Amino acid sequence: MTTTALPPLTPARRRARRKAAWRGRRTVLLFMSPWIVGFTVFFGYPLLDNLYLSFTHYDLLSSPRWIGLANYRYLFGGDQQVWPAVSNTLWFLGIAVPLQVLFAFGIAVMVSRAKAGVGIFRTIFYLPTLAPTVAATLGFVFLFNPGTGPVNTLLSKVGITGPLWFQSPHWAKPSLTLLSLWGIGNAMVIFLAAILDVPQHLHEAAQLDGAGALRRLWYVTLPTISPVILFAIVIA
């Protein structure tokens, strides 16, 4: 095998290369410009402006007045709602998000294994996603109304006094989690597509090695679709 030394670049060739590289960058920037402008105007600027405003008192009617760390001192020392809000957010992060991902994944696995009627099941599980959020929320509030809702009415028929659902400090978060589980159609469809995309020969090889359904799920399906799992967690 022989190697051929490249001839040294002349200034003219160097200029031509730089020009070509610039043309390339310009094209990339041109195509990216709508996103860059959108990102700067609708995300970057508000983010930086919010940061600045957090050090000011701003009543919207007069110019912002610099007050240093006073807002942060109030936030962590005076506002009694902050820590309950943090705790509620962490609760949703630790319980509602994993439940949503698991629920969407579980349904996708079941639908992927169905012998018949895959299309029907897929549609049924996806349909709630199409319901407007406000309408779905109102529907849930009606269903779980502790006084007149059908859920508690049914529970009372079997001798159970239903909880106060959304009206109770103890039940409100689980009730909201139930509401969020109802609309997992998008994640379910993404999981389904990923599961169906796992190469069949990997499953067959694992099966020949004696792996059962659970082991194939653990050692084949999950590692293959791990990027999709990450995506589902992020969008949840």
Add this chain to the structure above:
Amino acid sequence: MQSGGSSGIRRCAATLAGVVCVLAIGACGGGSASSSAGSSGAPAQYDGKPVTITFWNPFSMRQLDVMNSVIADFHKLYPTITVISRGGVTDPNIVAAIRGGSPPDLTMSQAAENLGQYCGTGGWINLGPYIQRDRVNLGVLPTAVRNYTQSGGDHCALPDLADTYGLYYNKALFAKAGITSPPKTFTELTQDAEKLTQFNPDGSIKVAGFVPTSSFYENAAVHYAPLWNAQWDQNGKSSLATDPHWAAYMRWEKQLIDFYGASKLTRFLSGAGNEFSPSNDFETGKIAMEIDGEWRGQFIKSDGVKIPYGTAPAPVDPAQPDLYGGGYTTGNTIGIPKGAAHPAAAWLLAKYLAFNVPAVEKFAVGLGNVPTITSALADPALTSNPQFDTFLKIFANSHTTTDPNTPIGLANQQMLQSFQSKWEDGSILGSGLLSGLKGVDSQIDAQVANSTAGKVP
């Protein structure tokens, strides 16, 4: 020579930075338009030249028609001033317009509590110079109305009708329970409520005598404060814990909630009808008594509900029976925003709406609200209705008060409400009431201090 690539990228970055700077300057400078009147001696008189002014108000449908009819009368009086009336406007709309530098000439707010912010920031101009120039007699307004139209010594608003709160009671349910007259103290109210309450065979509430829960309809603490003589602040500090009347009020409401059972009452309230619809629980007979504004009578009439009801002043603290007859009042406020194009003409309209007696009476009769001029309270068109007359008397009573304007608007009430909900559902035990109220006090004081931090005295 620089490489074309990096200089091009720098140019792009510079352009983007420029866009950001322009946006930043625009956003920060929006609220700094200068006031057009009020700061340099007597304001200019209206010069009589034809002018078109815009008036933003919160009304819609029938109420807007009444408002426009009053404006049409104004136009007859001042043919050179044409008024474009825009209804359905809320306070956030007003703030956005002032901030954007193109406000209407005149605005009306239904939240008098926000005057502290409008006045303190100069969002609404001080009308003091106009009042002095035209020698407007503010003595025709009751004290409570004068209080809620000024803040920090500045008269930034004029009133245009008020709301007053009293007791509504269902006469048929009273007769059935053998009660002959409405309660005058909260102790009597509790006794009557217990007599009037009916339970279903399964123990759930069928008819509630009186619902004291603060989140229900018009039960906000602010409406109860005058009935207990509870003060929001003393010596510039929030006084929820130091004024014992607050604790007395909250212990009374908890006692009545415990009569029903907090859980049972929550279940009952979860089926409550919309307050401003024919399914309102008082109108459907699901509650026997309620504290509500004078407008309820108009709703009962327009909803076509055949309910035999009576009105009376709301009950008061049993330890202060002399308070009976008074109550809470608040009302619409009219202000000229800073940056208004025609403040002189706008002032004429504001003055007409607030002080022209026939206009005030016409508006009050049309809307079923209380007129804000003392002399208009005797208008036979209003007093001939005995149920409405109750509210005119409450409004004129010397014990009727309003809540003080604060630089944090309604935030103090919202903080109390948040604590009160926990108190009502039993999350806070009796011994935690005072320490909880102290916590709310310090939260309010901290927010007030924060809102004035860094201010040049």
